[in-house]
Amino acid sequence: MKILEPIQIKNMKLKNRIGLPSLLNMPGADDSSINDLTIRWFESRAKGGAGLIMTGSVASSAPGIPVQTRIVRGAGIALYDDRFIPGFARLAKVLHSYGAMLGVQMGIVGGVMGGRGPSPPPYPDEQNRTDDLFFVMSGVRIPWTEVTIEQIERSQNDIAAAAARAKAAGVDAVELHCAHGGATGGCSFISPYYNHRTDKYGGSWENRLRYAVETIQKIRQAVGDDFPVFVRLSTDQLLGNRGITIEDTCKIIVPTLEKAGVDCIDCSQGDMIRAGQGITIPLYYTRGCFIHFAAAVKKSTRLPVIGVGRIVDIEMAEKFLQEGKADIIFMGRQLVADPDTPKKYFEGRKDEIRTCIGCLGGCGRPCPVNYDIQDNPVPFTPAEKAKKVFIIGGGVGGMEAARIAAMRGHKVTLFEKDSQLGGMVAALALTKLTSEFGNLVDYLGTQMRKLKVDVRICREATPDDVNEIKPDVIIVATGSSMVIPEIARGKPSVMHHIEALKKKNAIGQRVVIWGLVAAELAISLAEEGKDVVIIGRGGEDTLARDYPQARRFYIFRKLTDINVPRETPEAKRVNNPRVLFYVDVEAITPEGITVVNKDGAKTILPYDTLIISREREANDSLFNTFQGKAPEVYKIGDCAQVGDIQTAVWSANEVARKI
Template identity: 35%
Template sequence: MATGKVFTPIEIGTMTLKHRVVMAPTIHEMCYGGHPTEAYLAITDTYARSGVSMVCVGGATIDPGKSGEVFPNALSIADDECVFGLQRLAETIHAQEAKACQQIYHPGRASARYWAQSDPSWLPWGASAKVPFMAAAKWEITKKGGKWSAVNTMPPAPVREISLEEVEQVVRMHVLAALRAKKAGFDAVNLHFANVTLIMDFISPYTNVRTDGYGGGWENRMRLPCEIVQATRSAVGRGYPLIVRIPADQGLGEVGIRFQDTLRHVVPRLAEAGIDAIDLSAGVLDHTPHKIIPPMYDARGCWLHHSEEVKKVTKLPVIVAGRLCDPRMIAKAVENGQCDVAALSRPLMADPLLPKKMFAGKPDDVRMCVACGYCMSESGWTKYCAINAESAREQTLPKIGPAGRPRKVLVVGGGPGGMEAARVLRERGHDVTLCEKEGQLGGALRVAAAAPLTREWRTFTRWHVRQIGALGVKVLLGTEVTRALVDELAPEVVVVATGSVQSRDIDGADREIVAAEEEVLLKGKAIGRKVVVVGGAFWDVETAINLADQGKEVILVREAETVSMNRLGPIRALPILFGMLQAKNVKPLFSTKVVKIEENGVRVENSVGDSTLLEADAVVLSTARVANRKLLDELRGVSAELHEIGDCVNPRSVADAVYGGRLVGARI
């Protein structure tokens, strides 16, 4: 692993990168008044220490007015007062011998996300007024016009077409921002023309219906981005590297930027204008957000086919991201000419030592990102990670250091929380025994890992198993812990991580026709062809699709009116899931209450009280989970110090379990 093209230097303009793995531009809501906080500097230091050859600081807005606001705690480069904070970022990166790049952009329509509700009279800037902004904050699968559809239910925010005078201001803003980045000590600038920026809206026929010199055909629509590149090049000088992030494909079909358009019109014109490298992205925030940050349903390296084709039409270095979580894949992609530089964002949150482990020839030690979307959902934009509790908590989470006194610790439960606790405790020098009642480690994650849609979770469990094995944790499989066993083992400390069980609070749930999803997906219980899935959580959609993949005729029953996802993580996956529901002919019955499970099906009521029997060969429960507190109740009063983590406290997420394990592991 420590040899090959990926480890060789590459030049971007006059800047030489010592190897070809970099940090992709990533937005963090960790600023105050547009200036980086100590927390932002700390996470930037983590990225710089990873071993990447360059860190690209993401998304600094160039507009000092309302049109430049898109996130409440975003980074700004809109005035000279920003230079000091930016300088601290650049110095933090340089201290770890990495190059520093600053991404700059104008959010255009997306500024409505921040301001539209607080000031309805104000309109954000757009290439034209044709397309309002639909904040990607509430996608739902719902029934509309008698048909099932996936819709963004946030109200549209109108947009104002900017004037020619304002177009000139936008060019000037980019120039001044680039000069500030250079003054702050950044080695390069990334011009963000993708996703949902004002400049992308000028490039795209979907959002640009102007009738002046900036609208119409490709020459006119590319005029503004080329003017920005030319003016910026003139200001910063020929030797200063300019990288441009562009959308390979917006995912809008004929009405948007298609991949063939990028190859034929976008790349050649930007190259001629004077850029030094192409940085590929995809998607549009308010319509195809799942293409911007691909979920685990997409294959690893899902943008490599784009970068490979772009390399055929330009001699400029081509940078690409898109689920590059596997060190072996990264090395192979560069070696085979699919890209020149691999850009990592989420993979560095999951394992900030990925490049160093890669260079050391230890790819199996990498905690690979599973693309679960947590960093873009519940955690907002602070970049908490479901499988790495330390991400974005550099200043608050206790460090892993030697224990003051090694103690005998029993961890009960081999799910993600229990394994994380065992790993950290053993790393600190404690004598750790991990007991799991099943024959394998993984806990509830084993159910997700067994299903094709979510099999990426296997990589996290495998990583944990390797780590605790290498550290010497004593693992007892097939061992159900009781009060008697605790008394026999006589630990000084007991960490209870017994997880949760599926709720069966439904009349008739004990019938033979009923199976829990783990019995079917994990243990291979045979069921008939006609299946009713009784849902109640986000993963019930995945369960229904997985059963349809097995050739089942599936009806998904949910009491809720819709399947909705807030924030920006699982939202990105919902349109994909809806497409799968359609393609596999899964019949969703929403606003439908399960009254009773009968011998030959499920008795349900719709929203007006009409009762129907859904005939089925099997009823699969994909309902909410309840805490398994049986052992906790048994252990009350034991002499050992007692801790509880994960779902046995309250069924929540993998992230909560891992965080609990990491926290208790560092505190004991």
């Protein structure tokens, strides 16, 4: 396989073509030095088989100076002082023991941008938008300031000095971060969208590339000719002609940086502020959907090229390599969800790979599907005594508990009242937009078979079952139910969200969705040709509330940009799905749903189907029934506390690792 072929970049030889890209939320000590947690985090990925491990962007300038090269305390590791060298030396040594190489990314990240002016120029249709919707990092709002020439030079010198420290520590490569639009100084200097300077760092392409060129030259001076220097680019900012385009990248940026002395082009895309969906691509997009950018760059340079972006399976990576679209494939969130992905694949254990669901629920610390990613997980140990474990409920929480208990040596029986496993997550996977949730259901289902869990579907647990099985441990994982408001109870053509997902054929043409949380369902149904109105009591801030940033970004683009009236000629309006904020339901009759807004104005929405997606309540009655019926009785997931995939999977681990 091509993916297993080594590749030489200057004096670094990679054993294969799989790498971990920079992920900022790696662990580190409070003073930003590398600690045991950092080592463990990276080591598990090297152990899993990746040939190249990049650190997230490290702080190359000390905190408190005007040009920041770090985001916030606790969000990473630093290399702005010699005292950080031993930590990097230790990390490099550990990774080398697995045959993996270590690259360190650095650059101006957040806090200071390349352009002039207090804020980026908004699109005409973005006048009303609050930036913090898209650019709050680790809870900190990043301010925009103008960078002085002195600060520019300082940052370049700091970066070069940090690169020299990396080399001294035994690190194998460094990367200048010039990607992701307004999130980095490197990219915002290059970008015509952000850079409005009138000095030698703004204006022409030559001027806008000056920061990157000078920095690369300074790094080169610091590390010598044989040491690999990468650059990470947003090959296309995904802002049309207002930002960097792939044509600019191929014709101007790559040739210029190649001449400046870089050895490898790491191709990302998007803009943290304006096109975040391009960077941390949510589950809504096709896997590997941006590889054509790397492919285009590859045609414009002889340097090795890295491709990235929702590439979650080794076969797809291999295909892209075979097709000559890239020389190395980075897998970020996949190696977060399952660090052993390469190893399992090459050992013929493909069906054991836990594929990332693209949910963006942490991507490093935490990850909803990978309990072990956290700093202090309950350790996994073989059971001291094999017990009979009875799990009631085959959603992802129940299955995860069964997986862990069975792996520890317990004898597990699992009952599921439905005809299939996966519960609410499996139902959500039935919608095109969220079909990637099926990855988790498939993985856990396979584990049930492989671990010989005694799974019985269409079985509701009764006290007789408990008498027959005589379990030592009962784990109740019966999930939650949607609450149907009084006003809708017993009314015809009313379904709750999960019912609607399972009984698509029963949904009529005119759909009203009550609950702004169900934005994904609204978009999916509209895309399937239904006429959809989504309504709720709150405003924009409650639309898809609690969704991770890049998912919300997509949803807002789909819904509010086009549907919330904006007083500008550029605002496009597509009236499906329509969004009605600040309305309450007053009556439901065969003629329609009467909604009333804040001013008391009423509207009747004709409908064929009303879908309710509001509060959920725990189904904990079986827990109460079985209390005292076995030496140990637990409840996990929604049944213990209504939550999300993470609470289901993590609470399953908390219990199943201790029994």
